[in-house]
Amino acid sequence: MLIGAVEAGGTKFVCGIGNEKGEVLDRVSFPTEQPEKTLAQVIDYFKDKPIEALGIGSFGPIDIDRASPTYGSVTTTPKPGWANYPVLPELRKAIGVPIGWDTDVNAAALGEATWGAARGLDSCMYYTIGTGVGVGVFAEGKLVHGMVHPEGGHVLTRRHPEDTYGGKCPYHGDCLEGMAAGPAIEARWGVKGHELAADHPAWEMEAFYIGQAISSAVLLLSPKRIILGGGVMHQMHLFPLVREQVRNNLKGYVVAASLESGIDEYIVPPGLGDNAGLCGSIALGLQALREAR
């Protein structure tokens, strides 16, 4: 069975084909330009592919409320041409298979729960920490949408006592994204994160913010696994620092082996590596196919 997958990013689109095992069989990518041009490339890629369903994990914010008249649109984005653009309706006109539609991070959470680092679990959270910070939430076997959809990259955090940087978020200044995304690291230290040595104090500060957000997520949602992806988390030495912050913050209050001896298997990198996005979209496509049957 072949399932189509679209990883719709603000910078690039990745299209691919996979199967029900989450194996990616083909992929292409192209830069995100005006929506008409970019979606024509998507349609062109899939037009001769015998897919049974399609999944789209999209940059956002997007409308994922099926009862909404603007379901399937990107909503507010500074990306030229994309604000209020009806992405899903346009693709439906051209591609006649069931189509799953969700945020890129919700897709990644579903992919990780299906084939990756949270395989077999009925809850997990997926954080991407890169140019921005995004959070996907899978709870009690379902992706969480709610009123709009999770935007957990913008939670408020306490400032690190030695941090004088004002914060990069145009909305909130020093929220999680404003303090911990890649551009904040670069603005604070004057160089990109990957140029900073593993023992640079930048990383303890970075872990301070990420660990704080995760601690609150553990308290509020109690996910069975937390997956940290995105460019910043390619710095693998961050993982032990983040785990230590989480333990320090929780102070033994939540009693679970996953927060003590099992913490190395609790806060983890994506199991699907660079395929996390595409596999997530395949999982969305499979979910749409199940619902259609």
Added chain:
Amino acid sequence: MLIGAVEAGGTKFVCGIGNEKGEVLDRVSFPTEQPEKTLAQVIDYFKDKPIEALGIGSFGPIDIDRASPTYGSVTTTPKPGWANYPVLPELRKAIGVPIGWDTDVNAAALGEATWGAARGLDSCMYYTIGTGVGVGVFAEGKLVHGMVHPEGGHVLTRRHPEDTYGGKCPYHGDCLEGMAAGPAIEARWGVKGHELAADHPAWEMEAFYIGQAISSAVLLLSPKRIILGGGVMHQMHLFPLVREQVRNNLKGYVVAASLESGIDEYIVPPGLGDNAGLCGSIALGLQALREAR
């Protein structure tokens, strides 16, 4: 149809009988003593009542993992005799109907989503702000359990710039409960909350902490309604202050009418008033009955 309900609190137990409309037909309460004595009173209350199911919303932390060998126990509590006590197994021995079991705040969230302030919605959060702070989470039509269960009363918050109080939580010091529960108000200002005038600066500070926690919850979970109960929230003048803090924190980033013109109907008191706990337990009992059929 008659459903039994138990609101198992650390200070008192309330037992009652209700129906499938959420109407409470009878109630009794007694102080929480040693578990053997208290559960004998529960069993005695229900022994001649023709209930078809029973729901228990319990103080915690409790084990709500059905696959766990200690499912149905209170886990860690300083309450004498209750730590690791098998509450649900003991009641099951004596009461031969399906029994639903969850945290008191999850029960209240389910009750509010069934008959109360979030009636008909598939997501809501229920905060109780009283002697402590507890949070129940209902998302995508299900109560959230996850690894343990939500303990959102202990999320970390930024300190109010004029607040010099150290915090009351024995685990975290200045977490939400440590700064905003009733005992923190009393410790900070020297009198109980209900003795402070509505224009006392205590309330702006109180709303600062509550509003901060709610802002993060909106970002992380995007619930369709947020219900604030508990003794502290009997101060109705707190509601507009909390709503203002939430709007100030989010700064228009999450675009939803519920956060703008609709905020008075978004952050609300319990629709079930003093019956929120018992009705929640009735809803748990009904859920257990549906599952058993």
